[in-house]
Amino acid sequence: MTTTTVAAPPMTNTLTAGKLPKATPWLLLVGSWIVMGVIFGLLMMAGVTADFNIVGTIFFGTVLFVIVLTVVSRLYEGVRRSKDRMVTSLVSLAFIIALLPLISLLFTTIVNGAHRFDLTFFTYTMRNIVGEGGGGLHAIMGTLQITGWATLISVPIGLLTAIYLVEYGRGTFARAITFLVDVMTGIPSIVAGLFAFAFFALLTGVAGIRFGFGGAVALSILMIPVVVRSTEEMLKLVPNELREASFALGVPKWLTIVKVVLPTSIAGITTGVMLAIARVIGETAPLLIIAGFTQSMNYNMFNERVMTLPVFVYTQYANPGSDAQAYLDRAWTGALTLILIVMLLNLAARVIARIFSPKLGR
Amino acid sequence: MTTAPPKPVDAKPPVPAAAPERIKAKQRPGDVIFSTSTIVAGGLILAILALVALFLIVQSIPAFVADPAEIKGSPSSFWAYVAPLVGGTIWAAFLALLMAVPVAIGIALFISHYAPRRLAAGLGYVVDLLAAVPSVVFGLWGITVLAPFVQPFYSTVVDIFGWIPILAGPVSGTGRTILTVAIVLAVMILPIITALSREVFLQTPRLHEEAALALGATRWEMIQMAVLPFGRPGIISASMLGLGRALGETMAVAMVLSVSGGFSFDLLKSTNPSTIAANIALNFPEAHGVGVNVLIASGLILFVITLIVNSIARYIINRRKAFSGAN
Numbered sequence: 001m002t003t004t005t006v007a008a009p010p011m012t013n014t015l016t017a018g019k020l021p022k023a024t025p026w027l028l029l030v031g032s033w034i035v036m037g038v039i040f041g042l043l044m045m046a047g048v049t050a051d052f053n054i055v056g057t058i059f060f061g062t063v064l065f066v067i068v069l070t071v072v073s074r075l076y077e078g079v080r081r082s083k084d085r086m087v088t089s090l091v092s093l094a095f096i097i098a099l100l101p102l103i104s105l106l107f108t109t110i111v112n113g114a115h116r117f118d119l120t121f122f123t124y125t126m127r128n129i130v131g132e133g134g135g136g137l138h139a140i141m142g143t144l145q146i147t148g149w150a151t152l153i154s155v156p157i158g159l160l161t162a163i164y165l166v167e168y169g170r171g172t173f174a175r176a177i178t179f180l181v182d183v184m185t186g187i188p189s190i191v192a193g194l195f196a197f198a199f200f201a202l203l204t205g206v207a208g209i210r211f212g213f214g215g216a217v218a219l220s221i222l223m224i225p226v227v228v229r230s231t232e233e234m235l236k237l238v239p240n241e242l243r244e245a246s247f248a249l250g251v252p253k254w255l256t257i258v259k260v261v262l263p264t265s266i267a268g269i270t271t272g273v274m275l276a277i278a279r280v281i282g283e284t285a286p287l288l289i290i291a292g293f294t295q296s297m298n299y300n301m302f303n304e305r306v307m308t309l310p311v312f313v314y315t316q317y318a319n320p321g322s323d324a325q326a327y328l329d330r331a332w333t334g335a336l337t338l339i340l341i342v343m344l345l346n347l348a349a350r351v352i353a354r355i356f357s358p359k360l361g362r
Numbered sequence: 363m364t365t366a367p368p369k370p371v372d373a374k375p376p377v378p379a380a381a382p383e384r385i386k387a388k389q390r391p392g393d394v395i396f397s398t399s400t401i402v403a404g405g406l407i408l409a410i411l412a413l414v415a416l417f418l419i420v421q422s423i424p425a426f427v428a429d430p431a432e433i434k435g436s437p438s439s440f441w442a443y444v445a446p447l448v449g450g451t452i453w454a455a456f457l458a459l460l461m462a463v464p465v466a467i468g469i470a471l472f473i474s475h476y477a478p479r480r481l482a483a484g485l486g487y488v489v490d491l492l493a494a495v496p497s498v499v500f501g502l503w504g505i506t507v508l509a510p511f512v513q514p515f516y517s518t519v520v521d522i523f524g525w526i527p528i529l530a531g532p533v534s535g536t537g538r539t540i541l542t543v544a545i546v547l548a549v550m551i552l553p554i555i556t557a558l559s560r561e562v563f564l565q566t567p568r569l570h571e572e573a574a575l576a577l578g579a580t581r582w583e584m585i586q587m588a589v590l591p592f593g594r595p596g597i598i599s600a601s602m603l604g605l606g607r608a609l610g611e612t613m614a615v616a617m618v619l620s621v622s623g624g625f626s627f628d629l630l631k632s633t634n635p636s637t638i639a640a641n642i643a644l645n646f647p648e649a650h651g652v653g654v655n656v657l658i659a660s661g662l663i664l665f666v667i668t669l670i671v672n673s674i675a676r677y678i679i680n681r682r683k684a685f686s687g688a689n
Contacts, residue, residue, distance in 0.1 A: 091469075098489060101549045102495075158403075179680075184410075188664055190664070191664060194661040198421040207650075221414070228407075282497065283497075285639065289643075314498050314501075314613065317501075317505075343491075
């Protein structure tokens with residue numbers, strides 16, 4: 001190991017005795033990566049692996065680093081410090097482990113999705129398309145409509161429930177609602193889809209019912225608790241002095257809420273709603289069950305199947321035609337579009353929160 | 363407008379508890395309409411949950427009384443059909459939890475106690491990005507990137523450790539085994555466990571930490587003595603919430619797992635048990651007649667399992683909140 005020599009400087013100053021120089025961990029880390037890089041480079045040249053394994057280099061290099069650092073620290077600093085250093089590097093390693101799938105996932109989606117990220121994809125449906133060409137316009141429209149309906153259902157219910165919990169609710173009923181909202185957060189998405197199916201199948205008497213509005217109902221079951229939770233947090237942040245000042249001026253309670261409390265917290269509420277939309281827009285399972293899938297555009301939410309973007313990705317992958325690669329490319333482009341929509345929603349939500357949030361007295 | 367200023371209902375009366383009679387605010391029509399509509403909205407939540415349970419039960423009854431021969435694969439009874447699925451669901455979620463919890467605690471500690479203050483918020487956001495990725499994209503990634511990536515490791519493991527029962531061969535040629543699914547699930551539940559644990563770790567009393575450091579503890583010893591004991595209930599409930607998420611995850615499992623009937627603990631073979639959610643998603647589009655009811659009944663079982671897990675988690679969180687003084 002070439003790097004271990006760096007770790008052992010001559011100890012002349014007694015005050016720094018038993019302590020590794022500050023740069024040691026970083027040098028060891030780079031050293032371990034280089035060692036692993038050389039090993040994997042040799043493997044590549046020997047023909048064991050087809051191309052240079054960058055993921056393996058960094059991962060195993062880091063593992064090597066943790067071991068070497070612990071041993072070196074144990075020799076120079078003793079057991080307690082070496083344990084501390086080991087945990088520090090392990091904790092940082094945990095963070096890197098979490099980043100690996102994220103980077104890999106974004107990278108593959110962008111690379112594979114870029115093939116078909118063209119005008120055709122955003123202007124064509126899959127009607128009468130076999131093999132290449134075609135696009136996901138019908139899926140994008142379906143997603144926008146179903147999510148729009150879900151938002152229309154969930155926001156009033158969620159907002160009013162949150163107002164009830166913060167401004168009016170006392171006692172058992174409020175506690176029960178708080179608990180049930182928490183429980184509702186944990187409903188598996190597929191169960192929400194099954195419920196919407198069971199509900200509308202019994203209501204309409206159609207055995208195999210599939211339509212867009214049912215998907216919106218299923219999504220709102222997933223969306224309402226998120227809206228309630230975030231709105232509740234935001235309403236709690238409104239200073240009580242504002243309410244009391246309003247009451248002191250003789251303003252009725254409901255007007256105080258509408259004219260004082262809500263305008264103060266509207267930025268936070270908007271952020272919460274957008275994050276809730278971002279959460280449900282990628283849901284696949286409930287829409288697969290109640291909205292179904294189709295190859296054509298359908299603007300009517302109350303009749304016939306509606307395609308949505310996540311289901312589009314799934315069906316393109318799961319039911320490829322004769323030219324499987326064309327279907328896979330469309331699936332990846334759909335995934336890329338979906339991720340872009342979700343990320344944009346997230347980003348916009350955070351920007352709104354940052355710019356428009358009320359400046360609380362400090 | 364009346365001359366007397368109305369008193370707010372919930373303003374604290376300045377007089378002690380022995381006050382004669384509480385002055386009530388005047389109820390205007392607007393007040394009544396508004397407060398009633400908020401109560402109705404709250405009640406709707408109760409109604410929705412009750413409806414979910416009711417309709418799932420009503421639609422499940424045909425499955426419980428149906429002739430087992432009509433169920434797909436003609437098992438001996440409905441329960442024989444659903445038992446391997448329940449087993450697979452719990453096994454996959456358990457494996458995911460086993461991998462996700464240590465990593466999540468590590469990340470949470472990294473963000474709360476190790477990373478530079480200025481970076482911490484940004485790093486937290488990066489982990490939250492993982493939560494923003496739709497599950498169907500995770501499925502696509504799992505099957506095209508992760509499964510081929512881990513397959514060589516699996517064959518090596520089977521060659522070396524094949525004598526351990528759950529690691530026994532023959533190894534799956536595609537890598538689409540329950541262990542791969544568990545890895546994908548672990549990545550998916552990381553953000554929720556991390557976010558909750560991070561919140562709890564940040565609430566550790568500052569004085570406890572400083573006392574430990576003042577006694578000469580290293581940073582790890584401080585965390586061991588002050589942060590982890592304080593955060594244990596939080597970690598447990600965060601893990602339970604992650605478990606609830608993993609139990610109900612559908613698309614990633616449906617896409618990645620190569621399924622065969624029955625249940626086994628084998629991690630690396632190509633014969634894997636399915637999960638309830640994945641089984642519903644895969645079979646629902648073609649189901650008809652009593653098959654639909656069977657799938658809804660299995661969904662009801664999933665609903666009950668996640669309900670129990672989530673309730674326990676929430677109970678632990680709420681109990682802790684009551685005496686922590688944080689609220």
